[in-house]
Amino acid sequence: MKLNGNLRVVVVAVCICGLAATSGCKWFRRTPPKSGEQVETPLSVENPPMGERTAEGELVKDLNLQNVQFAYDSFQITDSEVSKIKAVADYLQANPNTYVVNEGHCDERGTAEYNISLGENRAQAVRAYLIGLKVDGSRIQTKSFGKDKPLIEGHNEAAWSKNRRVEFMVYK
């Protein structure tokens, strides 16, 4: 069977949609901003490689950036969190001499080892989103603390939900 160019694109698109539908949240976990949000979707949903670390400068304080929250065992960015990431993108674009470290954290459940990876995935998901919002990737580092640096001490959902987060540390 020979397909013409346009049809081939459609077939590929249908296949990708099918894959996305059947593989559940896995596929969407790294999905960049949705279309229709005036953000150009990057070509790949794979996370972009990291740039070299910058020596930490001076921490910019009192920025009132809000932590991005996550569901249990997930690094998917939910709709309610998008505005928080946009606020960071806006700040970085207005202040070209600054850079940000996304600090990824988890709640206390699960092994330490698994949570280091989960925290890193959260930080990287937010990094990919910022890059989707046209922030230069070389200005965004990630740092996972796993479950070792809870915001709230406590062994209940109230503490856990606050602890599943990415914090933004902005340096200049």
Added chain:
Amino acid sequence: MIKYWSVVLLLSLTLAAHADEVSVVVSHSGANAKSVLDLSGFKQSDGTAEKLFRQTLENDLKRSGWFTIASEGKKGAYAVKGTCRQAGRNLAVGCLVDNVLNNSTIMDKSYNSESTQARKLAHAAADDIVFAIKKVKGMASTRIAFAGKRQGAKPNVFICDADGENMMQITRDNAICRFITWTPDAASILYTGYVGGYPDVYMINLSSYQKKNVASYPGINAGAVLSPAGGRMAIVLSKDGNPDVYLTDASGKNPKRIVRTPFASEASPSWSPDGEQIVFVSDKSGSPHLYIVGSDGADPKRVTWKGNEDVSPEWGPNGKIVYTSRRQGKYQICVLDVATKKEDQLTGDWVDHEDPSWAPDGRHIVCSQTSNYHSDLYILDTLGDPAVRLTTSPGEWYSPSWSSK
């Protein structure tokens, strides 16, 4: 198994024949058969060092799992004889092991060191006795490295002897530390520490206590472990977008990704004893499980299927992989025999067990055990003796790793 039963049978027959002289020869049956050791022929003079030597030796022989010590007036299958005397500043030890049943001497050694080294000397003698009788490597002279924090203090790396004594803090990082492994020569320790702010890998030498940074790539640097020959290092890096397994040279340079899964995370590589394969954790199936890959990156295959999560594998010198598996909501220690694909669950109590590591005897395992949000280290026995608590200082203790020698 057949071998053990025939030993028991043989000993029972011998027992009947020597009923007068030998009262108990084997105190357990099956795989956990214990030989009875008669220590009454080992005499020491009355000094502190000599008494410490004797006490440590006896404790080591019990902890080895292979023996019960004959009670006073009773004989055993093997008799340890000899003397321990202070001579000037030194301790002089002569140690014989007799096989009582066939009336032969199977070990005859002497030991000598400064009397401050009484415990070390006893560990060496205990390991020699284990080898002479059981033909297996002992664990008394080995050490365990781990992370933790004393009550009210910040985290650091610690080491202690296999019996929990001589606990020492070996870093002054006061920062989160995890993923501790020994170098194959047991001279240094690799760990991930946040001493510079980021999760980076450091190597600390246990003679000089000099510390050097070996990996500080962007993102995480975790789970670093040297190959058995020491020339290569497996490590988890996220510099290219998400956590994957890489190989570097021994100094952390020239990273080459061997497992690439853009939509999943990898963790915890551990080398096979021959250095040809690596076991690691991947969540590419949707939850974390163990996979084995050739050390050239060829042909990764999933090898665990029973748990909801399978993490923290360590490939032992006996060819078996010990790991943590989530079963009915709790983290339990399991052992996978790679050759037979047989899985055994070692723990089943209602607490969490993490980060298992093999003793060089291939029989014991150290792991952390957490209940009521408090962690201590425990030594487990794959042949069924009860678990023994290793850490006794108040604090939180985790991420243990057993030295290879």
